[in-house]
Amino acid sequence: xxxxxxxxxxxxxxxxxxxxxxxxxxxxxxxxxxxxxxxxxxxxxxxxxxxxxxxxxxxxxxxxxxxxxxxxxxxxxxxxxxxxxxxxxxxxxxxxxxxxxxxxxxxxxxxxxxxxxxxxxxxxxxxxxxxxxxxxxxxxxxxxxxxxxxxxxxxxxxxxxxxxxxxxxxxxxxxxxxxxxxxxxxxxxxxxxxxxxxxxxxxxxxxxxxxxxxxxxxxxxxxxxxxxxxxxxxxxxxxxxxx
Numbered sequence: 038x039x040x041x042x043x044x045x046x047x048x049x050x051x052x053x054x055x056x057x058x059x060x061x062x063x064x065x066x067x068x069x070x071x072x073x074x075x076x077x078x079x080x081x082x083x084x085x086x087x088x089x090x091x092x093x094x095x096x097x098x099x100x101x102x103x104x105x106x107x108x109x110x111x112x113x114x115x116x117x118x119x120x121x122x123x124x125x126x127x128x129x130x131x132x133x134x135x136x137x138x139x140x141x142x143x144x145x146x147x148x149x150x151x152x153x154x155x156x157x158x159x160x161x162x163x164x165x166x167x168x169x170x171x172x173x174x175x176x177x178x179x180x181x182x183x184x185x186x187x188x189x190x191x192x193x194x195x196x197x198x199x200x201x202x203x204x205x206x207x208x209x210x211x212x213x214x215x216x217x218x219x220x221x222x223x224x225x226x227x228x229x230x231x232x233x234x235x236x237x238x239x240x241x242x243x244x245x246x247x248x249x250x251x252x253x254x255x256x257x258x259x260x261x262x263x264x265x266x267x268x269x270x271x272x273x274x275x276x277x278x279x280x
Contacts, residue, residue: 042185042226045078046173047071047241049192051103051249054162056152064149067253068165070142070173070189071245077138078241085136086240089129100235101243103250106130134247135268140176141248144168144277145256154280162202167209168277170228171221176274178225186227192242193232206230252276 052066073082090097099112109116116123144165151158170189177187189206193199208214210228212221233239251265256278 039186039227040184042177042182042187043075044072044177044180044182044187045075045241046187046189047073047239047245048169048189049242049245049249050162050165051253052148054148054160054165056148056158056161059148059152061149063253063257064147065253065257066146066148066161066165067249067256068144068162068169069245069249069252070169071241071248072140072142072173072176073138073241073244082137082139082244083240085133086243089133092129093126098238100238101130101247102235103246107250130247131264131268134244134265137244137272139244139272141252141269141273142169142172142176142275143249143252143273144279145253146279147256151280160205163205163209163214164279166202166206167214168279170209170223171219172275172277174221174223174226183225184227186229188229188231190231190233190239190241192246193234199232203230203232 048068048070050066050068052063054066086101087097090099093099094112105111106113106116116126146161146165148161151161173187177183177185191199191202194202205214206228207230210223212223233242235242247265248269251263251269252273254261255263255266
């Protein structure tokens with residue numbers, strides 16, 4: 038039987054990692070790795086998110102998705118029509134995020150800067166994943182998780198995309214891929230990827246989804262007010278930007 042870690046990682050992204058047709062208004066790609074103690078996740082985070090959903094919708098089948106919340110679409114259409122309810126909703130959601138005992142390890146890549154600097158730029162997703170895993174590895178070793186199996190949960194993007202990501206993930210974790218002069222020894226823990234559909238309604242994936250875009254915006258427009266980033270800031274560990 039596997040020696041499971043006390044921690045789990047949930048991953049989400051903001052922006053696409055393609056390097057053709059870069060959107061000049063949002064040339065960013067952010068990958069956010071959210072590390073959480075499983076006991077706190079089960080005992081604190083999941084019940085708080087479930088209560089939030091029951092209070093606003095009367096059921097817990099709603100999936101919290103940053104894009105739909107921001108655009109007031111779908112299950113969040115009421116945010117357009119009821120200012121008082123909108124205020125209560127965001128107060129509760131902000132409190133949930135502030136209270137969530139997560140550690141966020143993000144990597145932000147300005148894709149336009151990447152293609153301007155390198156004639157044959159690396160895949161932004163692969164670079165970001167390596168840099169996120171490298172920092173999560175250090176934290177896990179510090180938390181006495183060496184030798185344990187750590188599950189890293191990604192939102193499924195389709196069979197082909199998931200297979201390609203898994204291949205690169207296992208290359209990194211097999212010490213067959215690296216960037217920069219440092220070489221992390223990923224064999225210290227056993228990282229295992231999990232690909233989960235959005236329909237699975239994972240609280241952890243929804244947490245990660247709510248982190249990525251505010252972080253990306255903080256790099257794209259550092260002088261702009263960013264309430265979400267004010268909440269997330271204390272939870273962010275060793276952020277990386279590239280190039």
